[in-house]
Amino acid sequence: MSVMLKLGIIGTNWITAQFIDAALATKEYELTTIYSRHADKAQAWQDKYQAAEYFTDLTEFFKNGQFDVVYIASPNSLHFEQTKQAILAGKNVIVEKPAFANPTQQHVIQQLLDQNPDRFVLEAARHVYEPNFTHIKTAIAQLDDLQGATLTYMKYSSRYDQVLAGETPNIFNPVFAGGAAQDLGVYVVYDAVAWFGSPDRVAYFATPTPTGVDGHGTAILTYQDFDVTLIFGKNTTSFLPSEIYGLHDTLVIKPNAADIAQVEKHQFGSDMVTPLGEPAAANPMRHEAQVFADIIQQNDHAYAQQQFDLSAEVNSVLYQLRRSAGLHFPADSVSEDTHAE
Numbered sequence: 001m002s003v004m005l006k007l008g009i010i011g012t013n014w015i016t017a018q019f020i021d022a023a024l025a026t027k028e029y030e031l032t033t034i035y036s037r038h039a040d041k042a043q044a045w046q047d048k049y050q051a052a053e054y055f056t057d058l059t060e061f062f063k064n065g066q067f068d069v070v071y072i073a074s075p076n077s078l079h080f081e082q083t084k085q086a087i088l089a090g091k092n093v094i095v096e097k098p099a100f101a102n103p104t105q106q107h108v109i110q111q112l113l114d115q116n117p118d119r120f121v122l123e124a125a126r127h128v129y130e131p132n133f134t135h136i137k138t139a140i141a142q143l144d145d146l147q148g149a150t151l152t153y154m155k156y157s158s159r160y161d162q163v164l165a166g167e168t169p170n171i172f173n174p175v176f177a178g179g180a181a182q183d184l185g186v187y188v189v190y191d192a193v194a195w196f197g198s199p200d201r202v203a204y205f206a207t208p209t210p211t212g213v214d215g216h217g218t219a220i221l222t223y224q225d226f227d228v229t230l231i232f233g234k235n236t237t238s239f240l241p242s243e244i245y246g247l248h249d250t251l252v253i254k255p256n257a258a259d260i261a262q263v264e265k266h267q268f269g270s271d272m273v274t275p276l277g278e279p280a281a282a283n284p285m286r287h288e289a290q291v292f293a294d295i296i297q298q299n300d301h302a303y304a305q306q307q308f309d310l311s312a313e314v315n316s317v318l319y320q321l322r323r324s325a326g327l328h329f330p331a332d333s334v335s336e337d338t339h340a341e
């Protein structure tokens with residue numbers, strides 16, 4: 001039997017509670033250590049989960065915290081420094097999507113992993129680890145002559161109410177590496193890169209917010225023989241399902257390409273619809289929590305590196321999309337040498 005992983009957490013929003021529930025359900029983790037900037041919040045989370053300890057100082061958390069793996073769910077731009085600190089403190093990392101703000105940061109983390117080859121950095125791209133994601137990949141391989149795809153993920157964020165009120169919540173703030181592409185586009189970029197490979201060219205037509213990020217937009221990824229349209233956003237809602245086109249058959253993904261509840265194959269010239277997927281887990285983080293525990297416990301560096309390479313490619317495409325739309329983050333101006341310090 002494998003040894004339980006001691007889990008520490010950064011970030012105390014709802015997503016951390018959802019990850020903790022998923023992790024505890026696997027019976028592979030015990031929650032030992034809480035970090036919050038606020039003692040009252042840290043204490044409340046410690047009490048709720050019967051955790052052994054809490055910290056309000058991040059340096060102390062990494063130096064003295066008795067945990068093996070940290071789940072990082074802070075605002076996007078903080079992931080990089082926190083991951084660096086974790087690796088240097090000898091911890092493994094599960095970091096929320098989007099793992100890093102740009103390819104320079106991702107490259108510095110790869111270098112740090114090369115220098116610390118026992119450590120793991122795993123991006124919590126939850127849908128990639130759900131069985132339906134793999135069912136779709138298998139179904140694509142069986143399509144006759146791929147013609148392209150339209151992949152959607154667009155949901156109104158309640159935090160856009162704050163933007164309308166003149167505020168700048170983290171997720172709509174360039175300082176925190178926010179915006180539609182980073183937050184929801186990342187899911188459909190993962191789909192495209194994992195299912196179709198790296199695009200030859202990309203273009204992103206973004207509708208900006210008053211806070212200086214993208215509120216929603218359409219991206220086109222071109223490949224040698226087909227192209228893929230991505231529709232994503234945070235200041236309106238799409239009810240379009242996603243589609244992958246073969247010459248005669250079409251795969252339909254519902255309700256969208258990030259929350260994959262149903263997968264169907266529709267045949268041209270017939271009413272035949274074949275269901276291909278399976279019911280999704282109640283907690284969408286259940287599968288990734290299990291896979292990450294398996295990777296760490298089985299010391300599976302080959303698989304972890306494969307997933308880090310995928311993460312790096314997704315990061316590169318997201319960066320190209322932002323460049324194409326003229327979207328800049330302050331973190332983009334920091335050089336690799338400065339980052340590595």
Ligand SMILES: NC(=O)c1ccc[n+]([C@@H]2O[C@H](COP(=O)([O-])OP(=O)(O)OC[C@H]3O[C@@H](n4cnc5c(N)ncnc54)[C@H](OP(=O)(O)O)[C@@H]3O)[C@@H](O)[C@H]2O)c1
Pocket residue numbers: 010011012013014015035036037038041072073074075076078096097098124126170171183
């Ligand atoms: N996989 C998914 O389905 C999913 C869903 C939602 C979010 N996410 C990801 O989870 C991460 C967090 O997203 P979120 O919407 O929860 O972010 P958030 O509410 O802006 O911040 C998350 C936590 O970080 C801390 N924090 C907030 N502002 C900070 C600041 N200025 N400096 C330092 N710490 C700060 C807070 O914890 P304390 O006050 O306790 O310090 C807060 O609870 C993002 O990377 C996002 O993409 C993933």
